[in-house]
Amino acid sequence: MFLVRAAGLAGAAATATLLPAAGRATPAMMQEAIRRIVGEAALQRGRVTLDVPALVENGNTVPVTVSVDSAMTGNDRVVALHIVNEKNPQPQVISARLGPRIGRARLSTRIKLADSQQIVAIAEMQDGSFWSESADVVVTLAACVEDLVR
Amino acid sequence: MTARTLISVPAGAKRGEVVEIKTLISHPMETGFRVGTNGTPIPRDIITRFTCRFNGEEVFSAELSPAIAANPFISFFVTASESGTFGFEWTGDNGFSVSETAAITVE
Numbered sequence: 076m077f078l079v080r081a082a083g084l085a086g087a088a089a090t091a092t093l094l095p096a097a098g099r100a101t102p103a104m105m106q107e108a109i110r111r112i113v114g115e116a117a118l119q120r121g122r123v124t125l126d127v128p129a130l131v132e133n134g135n136t137v138p139v140t141v142s143v144d145s146a147m148t149g150n151d152r153v154v155a156l157h158i159v160n161e162k163n164p165q166p167q168v169i170s171a172r173l174g175p176r177i178g179r180a181r182l183s184t185r186i187k188l189a190d191s192q193q194i195v196a197i198a199e200m201q202d203g204s205f206w207s208e209s210a211d212v213v214v215t216l217a218a219c220v221e222d223l224v225r
Numbered sequence: 226m227t228a229r230t231l232i233s234v235p236a237g238a239k240r241g242e243v244v245e246i247k248t249l250i251s252h253p254m255e256t257g258f259r260v261g262t263n264g265t266p267i268p269r270d271i272i273t274r275f276t277c278r279f280n281g282e283e284v285f286s287a288e289l290s291p292a293i294a295a296n297p298f299i300s301f302f303v304t305a306s307e308s309g310t311f312g313f314e315w316t317g318d319n320g321f322s323v324s325e326t327a328a329i330t331v332e
Contacts, residue, residue: 178243178304
């Protein structure tokens, strides 16, 4: 069933041989995921810093830090941070909601990357604007689907 | 449900100081996209949601996906305005649910 969910083919009977092709997100799917996050608002570049190594030896654990140039007061607050990717089985990585007690717009985590690809960080501000930054990562050992690739 | 957690919250802080909170929990974060040795798919088993509350009020929450690395690590920054208790909660597939608390004293 996991397969069906990944490919967005609800109810379709997919066989194991279809896995590698069906189980990958595409840049178009990432754009779709970004559209779902942003809605009708414009996605502007800037303000966000996406700190991720340019060359990753092991895609199973990649440290990522997203920070946003924001005073975190009044209307100049970050209310949500999102990370999406191009080529993992699913475009979503993490969506975090930041409450009023958050003192600095900065989030660190560790992610999996299935391939060399672009990842995008999106910050949603209190005033309804969206800001983004992208980073290209080269991965030498892939994660997520490693058993399928070999 | 047992899972080892590692939480870093400073024991004390000055009023208004921004402190970093780091959390780590042991969990395989099995993606559901992998196939086992006998060719059968390994079912998904991930933590789907992490929540941090301060004195019961939500401070930070995150929706996690299979793309989060095993043993999820999350860190964020909170303004220390009063003494109290942070509550951390991880929930996920197969009824996974773990809660922890950490106290902070603000002067």
